[in-house]
Amino acid sequence: MANASKRSAFRMLSGLTLAAVLGTAVLAGCSGDNDGKNTNAPAANGGTNAKTGDGNFHQEGMPIVDEPVTLNVLTIRWGNMGDTFTKNAWLQDLEKRTNVKINWQVVSSNDWGDQKSVMLASGKLPDVIIGDLAFGDSDIVNNLGIFRPLDEYIEKDMPNLKAAMQESPELKKLSTFPDGKIYSLPARLPSRPVSSVQPVINKDWLDKLGLKAPTTIDELYNVLKAFKEQDPNGNGKADEIPYSDSGDLDMNVLAPFGITDLRGNHMLVKDGKTEYFPTSDAYKAGLEWAHKLYAEGLIDKETFTQDSTMLTAKRQNPDAALVGFSYQWTPDAVFGQWSKQYETIAPIAGPDGNKYQLGEPNGMSFRRNEMLITTTAKYPDVAARWADEFYTGEASIQNFWGAIGTTIAKNDDGTYTLMDPPDGTSADAWYWDGSLRDFGPKYASPSFEKNIKLDPSSGDGLKLQLDNLGKEYVTEPFPDVMYTAEEYADLPTLTTDIDSYIASTRAKWITKGGIAEEWDGYVKKLNDMGLEKLVKIYNDAYARYQDVK
Structure with missing residues (x-):
């Protein structure tokens, strides 16, 4: 979930300050040959415009254009991931079917901050931008003049996305900006869980002490106390840490009190009404309970002062497992050689007897800002039709895991399974190498997802299995809103x-x-x-x- 954490941080109010930069464009191949002229308004003759040529563009069928058209497409990749995803067989076949050639501009996230400012200041922009790592909500809202409203294109050129928005209204709600227009295209990723992080406990310690997994905060207190006092790791030392975190208390510890904060802005939705929880009685009661745990040594004394490196050293201590309880995406996420000792458990019930699970009732799958078309693009209708090809089930899985025949097997019964990665490569790294993965337009419908068969023992399949423990308790989060x-x-x-x-x-x-x-x-x-x-x-x-x- 390292990338998921990065995504969340990158989205949080990434206010853009445009310095007065007069340098040249830093990305070769961007659409700087139009002299900044906007010659791209949709034509009234069924979608053909002067730039695509008389009759060259087709609103239906393949190819999209008779004479080849090239789109300059920018995307940002984490760190040094590079451009291997461009070899994806589905993407290459799409070029052949559509006659739309893609000039990929791939930039590392390490370099993007500086390059973004220079690009916006220079006005030299690509035709298309893929992935929400490039521009966040505030970037778009503060620079609406360079991003094209897409409502008309969705209506006339994008039947797949239009149908997806009708089936899943969340896509449109998520993508509509404060002025009522859609500037960026959304995604619904395949086979995503409803639950976010879930409670994880050391099962070996429970077994050694003859304890059952806790189901209430009273039972959790008793288990944590036993972890501290009864030497469950068996090394004869009082070195067990019932719970530990870095820099602050994980807010999920307060979930039994109804405190769930998916957006990280302290806002809840209860019974259709919003609530700022840091001034609520539930929050007060949760902190009083946390103080009790801390005072009795059940919360690591260094929780508020240690950094993530120190916490990792404790979780992966080479001599014995040290940490008893945590909240994680999957139980194998952070504990290194001790991972097999841990298991995910159901949410802990709070004082009111109810269980509350952090997550998204509609699935942790919806994204926005996954594709933008700039106002300097020569062929906006071509770009829209090209993007619409991403909004099918098969296209979505091939742009999330990798191409059919390379990473995905299409079975005779109409189902899809993931192949095993090559020796020495993790499944997640293999998926990122061969696909756009988290980024780009996608729509895997709930009905299509039924045909995806994942290994329940690891990766995405394991998370879906663990999701069954918590999804019925997922609270309604404050939605992923946009601001003026x-x-x-x-x-x-x-x-x-x-x-x-x-x-x-x-x-x-x-x-x-x-x-x-x-x-x-x-x-x-x-x-x-x-x-x-x-x-x-x-x-x-x-x-x-x-x-x-």
């Missing part, structure tokens, strides 16, 4: 101080107590810091999202 340019300008100022105060106060109350005496003053200070304005921004964005039909 004015709201994006205000959000960093408000959240920087407010979030910092909440985090520091949380650490103080868990480690030293005092929440009952200081609660009213804490709420007053938040209000003095502009909490009312912050919550109004969230609620206004939520209302706009709900209004999209």
Whole structure:
């Protein structure tokens, strides 16, 4: 889930500051030969425009164009992943079928920050941008003049996406910007779970101590206490750490109190109403419980001071397993040689007897900003029709795992299975090498997903198996809303101080107590810091999202 963590961080209010850069374009092959002229408005003659030539473009059937057209397509890849995905057999076949040639511009995420500013300042842009790693919501909202509204193209040139939006309305809600237009195309990834991270516990320790997996916070307390006091790793040392984290308390520890925060903005939706949970009674009760655990040594004393390297060293201690309980994507995620000792368990019930699981009821599969067409693109209708080919089931799985016949086997019964990766290569690395993976347009419908057969013992298949433990308890998260340019300008100022105060106060109350005496003053200070304005921004964005039909 390292890449998933990066994605979340990259999306969080990535405000774009455009310096006055007068350098040359840094990406060869971008569409800089139009002198910045916008000659791309949809023509009224059924989609043909001057740039595609008289009768060259076809709104239906293949090829898309009679005479070949080249699109300059930019995508960003993590680190040094490179461009091996361009050899994907489906992508190469698409070029042959459509007569649309792709000039791929592949940039490392390590270099993109600087290159993005230069590109936007120079006005030298590619025709198409693929993947939400390139431009986030605020980048687009603050630069609407260079990204083409796509509503008309979806209506006339993209029957696959149009049908997908009708089947899954979330796609349209997710993609509609505050001005009511769609500037970027969405995705629904295949075979994604409903649950996000889930509780993971050391099963070997439970067995050695004759304990059952905890189901309530009282049982969890007793298990953690036994982990601390009864030497479950058997090395004769009192070195067991019931729970540990780095920098802060994982908010999922408060999930039994109904606190789930998928967007990381402290907002919940309960019974159709939004709530800012750091001022709620549930949050207060959760911190009081966490203080009890900390005071009795059941939460690592270094949780609020150690970094991720120190935490990893504890989780992967070479001599014996040290950590008893955690929240992870899968149980084999972080514990190194001790991974087989851990198992995922069902959500822990809270004081009200209910269980709450972090996740997305519609599936952890929806994305936006997966494709943009720039206003300098010569052939926007060609680009739209080309993109629409990605919105089928077979196209989606081949752009998520790899091509049929290379990574995926298509079986005689109409099902699809994943092949084993080559020796010395992990499955995940193999998928990234051979496909766009998380990035780019996709739509795997719920009905198509029934034909995908994954190995339940590892990878994506294992997560789907573990999902059965928690998916019925997944709470409704605050949706992935978008904000206006004015709201994006205000959000960093408000959240920087407010979030910092909440985090520091949380650490103080868990480690030293005092929440009952200081609660009213804490709420007053938040209000003095502009909490009312912050919550109004969230609620206004939520209302706009709900209004999209």
